[in-house]
Amino acid sequence: MYRYDEFDHALVQDRVTQFRRQVERRMKGEISEEQFRPLRLMNGLYLQLHAYMLRVAIPYGTLDSRQMRKLAYIARRYDKGYGHFTTRQNIQYNWPKLEETPDILAELAEVEMHAIQTSGNCIRNVTSDQYAGAAKNEIEDPRIWCEIARQWSTLHPEFSFLPRKFKIAITGCENDRAAVKVHDIGMIMKRGAAGEVGFEVLVGGGLGRTPFVGKTIREFLPKEHFLSYMEAILRVYNQLGRRDNKYKARIKVTLHETGKEEFTRLVEEEWEAIKDSTLKLPKEEVDRIAAHFHPPAWKALPNDAPTCDSRAASDPEFAAWLRHNVEEHKTAGYAIVNISVKPPGEPPGDVTDVPMEAMAEMADAYSFSELRVTHVQNVTLPHVEKEQLPALFDDLAKHGLATANVGLVSDIICCPGLDYCALANARSIPVAQELTKRYTLERQQEIGDMQIKISGCINACGHHHVGNIGILGVDRKGEEHYQVQLGGSASEDASLGKIIGRGFTQDEVIEVVDKLLDTYLELREGEEAFIDTYRRVGMNPFKERVYGTA
Amino acid sequence: MALLERKDGAAAVIEDRFTRVDDEAALPVGPVIVSLSRFQAEREALLARDADLGVWLDSDESPSEIAGDLGKLAVVACNFPAFNDGRGFSYARLLRERHGYEGEVRAIGEVMLEQAPFMARSGFSTFELGDVSDVAEFKAVIEEVRTVYQPTGDGRETALQRRLGR
Numbered sequence: 001m002y003r004y005d006e007f008d009h010a011l012v013q014d015r016v017t018q019f020r021r022q023v024e025r026r027m028k029g030e031i032s033e034e035q036f037r038p039l040r041l042m043n044g045l046y047l048q049l050h051a052y053m054l055r056v057a058i059p060y061g062t063l064d065s066r067q068m069r070k071l072a073y074i075a076r077r078y079d080k081g082y083g084h085f086t087t088r089q090n091i092q093y094n095w096p097k098l099e100e101t102p103d104i105l106a107e108l109a110e111v112e113m114h115a116i117q118t119s120g121n122c123i124r125n126v127t128s129d130q131y132a133g134a135a136k137n138e139i140e141d142p143r144i145w146c147e148i149a150r151q152w153s154t155l156h157p158e159f160s161f162l163p164r165k166f167k168i169a170i171t172g173c174e175n176d177r178a179a180v181k182v183h184d185i186g187m188i189m190k191r192g193a194a195g196e197v198g199f200e201v202l203v204g205g206g207l208g209r210t211p212f213v214g215k216t217i218r219e220f221l222p223k224e225h226f227l228s229y230m231e232a233i234l235r236v237y238n239q240l241g242r243r244d245n246k247y248k249a250r251i252k253v254t255l256h257e258t259g260k261e262e263f264t265r266l267v268e269e270e271w272e273a274i275k276d277s278t279l280k281l282p283k284e285e286v287d288r289i290a291a292h293f294h295p296p297a298w299k300a301l302p303n304d305a306p307t308c309d310s311r312a313a314s315d316p317e318f319a320a321w322l323r324h325n326v327e328e329h330k331t332a333g334y335a336i337v338n339i340s341v342k343p344p345g346e347p348p349g350d351v352t353d354v355p356m357e358a359m360a361e362m363a364d365a366y367s368f369s370e371l372r373v374t375h376v377q378n379v380t381l382p383h384v385e386k387e388q389l390p391a392l393f394d395d396l397a398k399h400g401l402a403t404a405n406v407g408l409v410s411d412i413i414c415c416p417g418l419d420y421c422a423l424a425n426a427r428s429i430p431v432a433q434e435l436t437k438r439y440t441l442e443r444q445q446e447i448g449d450m451q452i453k454i455s456g457c458i459n460a461c462g463h464h465h466v467g468n469i470g471i472l473g474v475d476r477k478g479e480e481h482y483q484v485q486l487g488g489s490a491s492e493d494a495s496l497g498k499i500i501g502r503g504f505t506q507d508e509v510i511e512v513v514d515k516l517l518d519t520y521l522e523l524r525e526g527e528e529a530f531i532d533t534y535r536r537v538g539m540n541p542f543k544e545r546v547y548g549t550a
Numbered sequence: 551m552a553l554l555e556r557k558d559g560a561a562a563v564i565e566d567r568f569t570r571v572d573d574e575a576a577l578p579v580g581p582v583i584v585s586l587s588r589f590q591a592e593r594e595a596l597l598a599r600d601a602d603l604g605v606w607l608d609s610d611e612s613p614s615e616i617a618g619d620l621g622k623l624a625v626v627a628c629n630f631p632a633f634n635d636g637r638g639f640s641y642a643r644l645l646r647e648r649h650g651y652e653g654e655v656r657a658i659g660e661v662m663l664e665q666a667p668f669m670a671r672s673g674f675s676t677f678e679l680g681d682v683s684d685v686a687e688f689k690a691v692i693e694e695v696r697t698v699y700q701p702t703g704d705g706r707e708t709a710l711q712r713r714l715g716r
Contacts, residue, residue, distance in 0.1 A: 014695040014696055152699055155667075238636060
C-alpha cells in the first residue's frame with residue numbers, strides 16, 4: 001500500500017499545526033463558532049446533537065495493522081471506546097473533546113492518516129473496491145488512481161469551496177462493489193480498442209433527496225488524462241453549479257438541468273484546453289505510485305485446500321461462514337475474507353477498540369498486515385491463504401467476529417440516525433438492531449442475497465434508495481415514521497427503489513419486512529435473488545401483502 | 551480595510567490607489583475600479599481616461615466577458631458575495647492560466663484569512679481582508695502548508711516537481 005514520502009508527511013504535519021492554531025483561536029474566543037465552522041469542517045469536525053464528531057478518512061478503504069491499532073487507540077484514549085465505520089470508507093468518532101482534536105490529528109499523522117476534506121463543500125475521500133488488488137477479474141488495481149486522485153484533490157486551491165460536497169469512486173472491475181454509479185464522479189476501468197487501459201467516466205450519480213444514477217459522459221478516457229479530465233469536470237461544475245439552493249447544488253442537478261449533452265460539451269471544451277498541460281501525468285510518477293501497490297509476496301500454492309475442505313465438511317458453522325464471508329481471490333491458494341462487524345443486535349458499523357486490535361492482529365497473522373473497510377460497513381482481509389481459513393475462523397470467533405451474514409438480510413447499511421445526528425428525523429439504529437436479531441442464520445441463508453439499507457432522513461446517508469429494501473425515517477407530526485422502498489441496487493446494475501405506499505411506525509416496519517420476505521420466498525423461481533424476483537413480478541404482489549390491497 | 555499584497559514570496563500591506571466607483575456615481579480623478587456592467591456601458595470613455603482602470607467581476611460574471619480588454623486593465627477584482635461562493639477561484643485561474651493576464655488580481659467581498667492560501671495559489675495577488683491587518687499573521691498563514699500537489703499558475707514547486715528533481 002501507499003507510504004508517505006517527505007512531502008506527504010510535511011503536508012499532514014503542517015495541517016495539524018494549522019488546525020491547532022485554529023482551535024486555540026476558537027478556545028480563546030478570538031473567532032466565533034460561525035467563523036470556526038468552515039475551518040473545523042475542512043478537518044472533518046462536525047458539531048452533532050450531543051457532541052463534536054470527528055470523521056477520519058481511510059483513503060480508498062485500505063489500511064494496515066499499524067493504522068488499525070491507532071484507530072483502536074484513539075477510540076479508547078479520546079472517545080468512549082468505539083468508532084463507527086461509514087459507507088464512504090471513513091471512521092467517525094462520536095465523542096471527542098474539541099481541545100483534544102488537534103492531538104487526535106497528530107496521532108493520525110504519525111501513521112499517515114488524516115481527516116482532511118472528510119466534510120465541507122470539497123472533494124471528499126476517494127473510495128474504491130474493497131477487493132482491489134485481490135479481485136479475480138480486475139483490470140488494474142484502482143488504488144493507484146485513487147492515490148493519484150487523493151493527492152490531486154488534497155487542499156485543491158480551486159475546488160475547496162464548491163457549490164456542494166463532491167464524491168469520487170473508482171473501480172477496476174466490472175462488478176461494482178464501490179457504488180460508483182451513485183457518486184458525483186464514478187470511474188470504471190476498462191480496456192480500449194487496442195487493449196489499452198483507461199476509464200469510463202460517469203457523472204451526476206447521487207442519493208440524498210434527489211437520487212440519480214450517474215450518466216456516462218465519456219466512454220473511454222486514456223489513463224494519462226485522468227487528472228485533466230477530472231479538473232475539467234470540476235471547473236465546469238464550480239462555475240455552473242447552483243449556489244442559490246443547497247438542495248439543488250450537487251452536480252447531479254447541474255447535469256440534469258444543463259442536459260447531459262450540453263454538460264458533456266462544456267467539459268470536453270474545457271478539457272481540450274488543459275489536457276496537455278502539466279496535469280498530464282508522467283509515467284515516472286504513475287510508476288512510483290503503482291510500485292506501492294505491487295502485490296504482496298504471495299506464495300506459489302495449489303488451489304485446493306484439503307484442511308479447509310475437511311473442516312467445512314464436518315463443521316456447518318464454518319461452512320456457512322466460508323459460503324457467505326469468503327470470496328475467491330485472483331491467486332491460487334488464497335481467499336478474500338470479509339469480517340462482518342454486524343453481529344445480531346449491534347449498531348451496524350460500530351466497532352469497539354478490542355475487536356479493532358484483534359483484527360489488526362489477524363491482519364498481521366493472516367493477510368500481510370493489510371485490511372480494508374467496505375462501503376457496506378464491514379472489514380476485509382484481502383489476502384488469506386485458504387489453508388489458514390479454519391485457524392482464522394477460530395480466531396475471529398473468539399472475538400465475536402465470525403458472524404456468517406455478509407450479503408444477507410442482517411448485513412444492513414445504516415446511518416447514525418437520530419441517536420447522534422443533528423439532521424435526522426428518526427432513529428435508524430434501533431430498526432437495524434431489531435432486524436439483525438429477528439432472523440436465524442438458517443432463515444437468512446434461505447432468503448439469500450439481500451441488501452437492507454436504512455436512513456434516518458432524506459439525506460440518505462444509509463443509502464436507502466439503493467437498498468433491495470430501503471427504509472427511510474421521516475417525521476410525521478412529531479412522530480418517527482418509516483417509508484419503505486423496493487427494488488434499489490448499488491451494484492453494476494444500479495437502480496433506485498420505489499416507495500411502496502404510506503409509511504409505518506417502528507413496530508410496523510419490522511413486520512412489513514417480514515411480509516416482504518415471505519412474499520419473495522413464495523414467488524421466487526429457482527435461485528432467484530430478491531431483487532430479481534422484484535424486477536420480474538413488480539411492486540403489486542408485495543403491496544398487496546403489506547396493505548391487503550394493491 | 552487592509553489591502554494585502556502577495557508578491558514574489560513577500561507579503562505587505564499596501565495602499566489602495568484605486569477608488570471603487572458605484573455604477574451611478576461620477577468618476578473621480580485617478581485610478582478607478584468599475585463593475586462589469588459599467589465597463590461594458592462606458593467602455594470607450596473609460597479606456598480613454600488618463601488613469602489606470604480596473605473591473606470587478608461578480609461571482610456570476612466570468613472573465614471571458616473581458617478577455618479582449620485584459621491588456622488594458624491594471625486590475626481585475628473578483629467578488630466573493632459569501633465566503634463559500636468559490637467561483638472566484640476558477641476565475642482567477644482562468645485569468646492567469648487561460649488568458650495570460652499578468653496584472654493585479656484582487657479578492658474582494660467576504661474574504662477570510664484562512665482562504666488566502668487557496669486564493670494565492672489560484673492566482674490572486676491582492677486581498678481585501680476584513681479580519682486581518684497584521685502582515686506577519688497573513689504571511690504565516692499563507693505559507694503554513696509547505697507541500698502543494700496541484701500545478702497552478704502561481705509558480706510554486708509541486709510535490710511532483712520536487713520528486714522528479716530529487
